[in-house]
Amino acid sequence: MDEECQICFELLPRQLFLQITANCNHELDVCETCVDKHIQAQLERKGDVEIYCPSSGCKKEMQHRDVKRIASKQVFERYDTLMLRQTLSKLPEFRWCKNSRCGSGQINFEEENAPIMTCEACGQKSCYTHDVPWHKGLTCSEYDIKRLGEDEATQDLLERETKPCPRCGVRITKDGGCHHMTCRVNTCKYEFCWLCLADYNEIRRNGNTSHRRTCQLYA
Incomplete structure (x- = not known):
């Protein structure tokens, strides 16, 4: 039947x-x-x-x-x-490569005892402790001291926790949630991926292949 x-x-x-x-x-x-x-x-x-x-x-x-x-x-x-x-992103010991053209990542079991991470895929060096490209010439402690300066700290915060809208350039803060972002400027309202800045209209039309190939959401 x-x-x-x-x-x-x-x-x-x-x-x-x-x-x-x-x-x-x-x-x-x-x-x-x-x-x-x-x-x-x-x-x-x-x-x-x-x-x-x-x-x-x-x-x-x-x-x-x-x-x-x-x-x-x-x-x-x-x-x-x-x-x-x-799943990998939720592991505290895991870090994504800081080379925007790579898209690889790895686990650092030694954590802050060995803060310099070298990507096995592209060779990019990054800091496990601060989750940024490796601060060449500075230890982690020296990097922390440098960041204490008001201008440096403000700039570091902007670079790490905000991104410019790909259309209008206004910096946007991601406050949790998914990676689908919408610019808050009324005359813009551009929608894009927080990770790779891909246009969400293209993602709607063509699916996740419209993310950059190195993006975590590309599939």
Whole structure:
């Protein structure tokens, strides 16, 4: 007996309807193809891995095993890549390379005992302690002293915690949340990726391939 998918409204064989998560307790009312498209759309729109059941009124979060079971190979590989990058970013010992053209990263198990990190992919040196390109000629303590000067500290704060809007140049502060930014200047309102400054209109049209190849969200 055929069932109607609540998303595409097609009448389809019942075997094409799957339980989306182990926590779902509703009828099987969304077809496998629509779930796959839902996962893909969420990855391209939000650039994160928090994906929820698309069935009306459910919203249970899909786990890694759910996505692997349902999604197509291409969609799952994109999801898996983003999940790996987000997992690495949460490790306290992990640092992304400071070379904007690299996109690699590594774990420093010695932490502040060996603050100079050399990227295994491109050779860029960075400071583990301050999470900036290596301050050549200065120890970490000397770098801290240098930053205490008012002008230097202000400039350091601007460089580390703000970025200029790619369209109007006004510096913007990221206050948590996702990497989708919108310029607050009323005459601008440009939308871009905080990590690589890619145009979000292009990301909406073409998906995460519109991020720069070295961006953590590129997949």
